[in-house]
Amino acid sequence: MDLFVDLPAAQKGSHMSRNLELVSEIIDINLKKPFPDLETFCAKTAKELLRKHDYATFSEVKAEADYFLDRSYPSGKKGLEPYKLVAEARAKDNGEITKLIGVKAIGMTACPCAMETVRKIGNYTEKIIPPTHNQRNITTLIIEVPGDDRSVDANDLIEIVERSFSSPTFSILKRKEEAQLVLNAHKNTKFVEDVVRDILSAILKKYSKLPDDVIVVVRSESEESIHKHNAFAERVTSLGELRK
Numbered sequence: 001m002d003l004f005v006d007l008p009a010a011q012k013g014s015h016m017s018r019n020l021e022l023v024s025e026i027i028d029i030n031l032k033k034p035f036p037d038l039e040t041f042c043a044k045t046a047k048e049l050l051r052k053h054d055y056a057t058f059s060e061v062k063a064e065a066d067y068f069l070d071r072s073y074p075s076g077k078k079g080l081e082p083y084k085l086v087a088e089a090r091a092k093d094n095g096e097i098t099k100l101i102g103v104k105a106i107g108m109t110a111c112p113c114a115m116e117t118v119r120k121i122g123n124y125t126e127k128i129i130p131p132t133h134n135q136r137n138i139t140t141l142i143i144e145v146p147g148d149d150r151s152v153d154a155n156d157l158i159e160i161v162e163r164s165f166s167s168p169t170f171s172i173l174k175r176k177e178e179a180q181l182v183l184n185a186h187k188n189t190k191f192v193e194d195v196v197r198d199i200l201s202a203i204l205k206k207y208s209k210l211p212d213d214v215i216v217v218v219r220s221e222s223e224e225s226i227h228k229h230n231a232f233a234e235r236v237t238s239l240g241e242l243r244k
Helices: 017-032 038-052 112-122 154-164 175-186 192-206 239-243
Strands: 002-005 058-072 078-092 097-110 134-144 215-223 231-238
Touching: 002 017, 002 038, 017 038, 038 058, 038 078, 038 097, 058 154, 078 134, 097 154, 097 175, 097 215, 134 154, 134 192, 154 192, 192 215, 192 231, 192 239, 231 239
Parallel strands: none
Antiparallel strands: 002 058, 058 078, 078 097, 097 134, 134 215, 215 231
16 A cells, blocks of 8 residues: 655655554454445545644555456366456545546567568468567556446456457466467457557446546556567546547
8 A cells, every 4th residue: 555645835744653553543444344345445544644644635545456356267277367456546635535446467469560570571371370479468457436436346447458458368378278379369469559449448338327537547568578678558538538
């Protein structure tokens, strides 16, 4: 967890011990009556920060947690796959609260640029998929949750992110399954920008009933296998801007 408060101009620093006291208090409350989700936990903490720091006018809380989902492997067997939950909340002294929930997932992208170059120099026919280089892609999707809306679910966000990759990745794969995964990914080549575009398109369809001012953040990074740099794409926008 990361906890922040703003400072008045005349004050040198915040009383940071109050933050640790607050986290302990919130955890004790959670043990008796669990919070329904991570973003509500952050919102409660952000609100209480302003109570603890009576000189502050703005607070912000960020949290990240390990998260696991049941997944079916290509072999048909089932197992747990790891993800990250991310949540943010911002509180103002006028009572205004902003909550955001998000996920971080790892997948695979196959480069369309290198594939096209190989296709030209290798005289490949349209029926034969030429080789290309692969990238491990790490994508974060965060969306604002208006009020007490319960329509945004982290599991749905993970599904949206994983469908945006050239292919999902798995902790356990046999050799035949590895080969099939690579072939499937090479049939679905994507730039890092494509991952962001596809996620935003899916968000528009999934959350068509949410208001225009809902914030959406997508960050995607492909760890390059043939370059010393990585490829990164990001879009910070609102549903209203996307609808236009």
